[in-house]
Amino acid sequence: MIEFNGVSKNFGAARALDQFSLTVREGLVYGLIGPNGAGKTTAMSILATLQLPDAGTVTVDGRDVVREAGEVRGRIGYMPDFFGVYDDLRAAEYLEFFAAAYHIPAGRRSRLAAGLLELVDLPDKAGVYVDSLSRGMKQRLALARCLVHDPKVLILDEPASGLDPRARAEMKEIIRHLKQMDKTVLISSHILPELAEICDEVAIMDQGKLIACGTVAEITAFSRGARQMRIEVLDRVKELADYLATRPGVSDSHADGPTVQFIFSGEQAEQAELLQVIITAGWPVTEFGEVKRNLEEAFMAVTGGEVENDGGN
Numbered sequence: 237m238i239e240f241n242g243v244s245k246n247f248g249a250a251r252a253l254d255q256f257s258l259t260v261r262e263g264l265v266y267g268l269i270g271p272n273g274a275g276k277t278t279a280m281s282i283l284a285t286l287q288l289p290d291a292g293t294v295t296v297d298g299r300d301v302v303r304e305a306g307e308v309r310g311r312i313g314y315m316p317d318f319f320g321v322y323d324d325l326r327a328a329e330y331l332e333f334f335a336a337a338y339h340i341p342a343g344r345r346s347r348l349a350a351g352l353l354e355l356v357d358l359p360d361k362a363g364v365y366v367d368s369l370s371r372g373m374k375q376r377l378a379l380a381r382c383l384v385h386d387p388k389v390l391i392l393d394e395p396a397s398g399l400d401p402r403a404r405a406e407m408k409e410i411i412r413h414l415k416q417m418d419k420t421v422l423i424s425s426h427i428l429p430e431l432a433e434i435c436d437e438v439a440i441m442d443q444g445k446l447i448a449c450g451t452v453a454e455i456t457a458f459s460r461g462a463r464q465m466r467i468e469v470l471d472r473v474k475e476l477a478d479y480l481a482t483r484p485g486v487s488d489s490h491a492d493g494p495t496v497q498f499i500f501s502g503e504q505a506e507q508a509e510l511l512q513v514i515i516t517a518g519w520p521v522t523e524f525g526e527v528k529r530n531l532e533e534a535f536m537a538v539t540g541g542e543v544e545n546d547g548g549n
């Protein structure tokens with residue numbers, strides 16, 4: 237449903253996205269996690285057709301965000317990390333205003349607004365000025381706003397930031413509800429534990445790059461010691477990537493130019509054995525080693541050192 241393919245974006249000398257690729261299947265709640273400046277907002281705003289990529293392609297439901305921006309906009313609801321609310325509008329009017337912007341016929345707007353307020357658990361706030369709602373309520377109203385045109389995909393940039401624990405729990409409940417409605421949800425956060433319970437899968441990013449992706453359980457295993465490895469060989473790179481994918485402890489094995497990159501969760505002795513096996517099988521290895529890329533730091537930053545929830549619920 238969402239596809240980033242080799243996307244790069246620079247702001248002057250700052251590289252916000254660096255060959256970023258990600259696939260999100262339909263119906264998933266997908267977490268995009270990374271420390272400050274990792275590139276989450278940039279990725280989301282490109283997806284929301286608000287910024288152009290310098291390189292690479294992004295599609296939503298098969299539509300290109302640059303060439304078919306209008307088609308994409310009809311399919312997405314975007315909740316930015318900072319959103320404007322209109323002070324002198326009441327909650328229902330606010331939603332009706334956005335419904336009008338999406339060309340929903342006037343006769344349907346008031347019922348639509350009432351339904352959405354119900355969905356985000358604000359049914360008794362229809363006549364209340366937006367300005368006087370609590371932060372958590374404003375956040376839920378902003379989410380309702382993203383739903384007026386019944387999009388397939390929701391892009392939520394740090395929807396839980398600044399909320400107290402109760403408001404966070406309410407937000408999570410709504411996101412679960414969106415999943416039941418078969419929406420595909422991309423949601424960002426600084427830290428993994430915040431999203432661990434609600435996400436089907438997560439991607440960890442740092443310095444504009446995808447570091448790892450998978451289920452919360454897989455990512456947790458990775459954060460507890462799996463290593464990103466790199467082997468350079470003179471030929472048969474793709475064959476080596478396929479071969480490695482069959483070896484124990486190896487995941488995400490893929491060819492990248494003259495190298496194969498993969499994640500390895502074995503011990504040091506098993507790593508040595510793996511190299512031995514590759515050489516014995518006849519591959520001319522010129523380099524073999526771990527890719528550091530500040531991986532540990534990134535994981536420490538996003539997991540808070542430890543992930544308590546194993547995602548198996």
Ligand SMILES: Nc1ncnc2c1ncn2[C@@H]1O[C@H](COP(=O)(O)OP(=O)(O)OP(=O)(O)O)[C@@H](O)[C@H]1O
Pocket residue numbers: 247250251252270271272273274275276277278279426
């Ligand atoms: N409009 C801009 N002008 C200049 N630099 C920018 C701009 N937008 C983003 N950047 C830079 O790009 C990098 C990625 O920023 P981005 O906001 O995408 O990260 P983020 O992961 O969303 O961070 P945060 O969690 O702090 O919101 C940072 O180095 C940031 O300073």
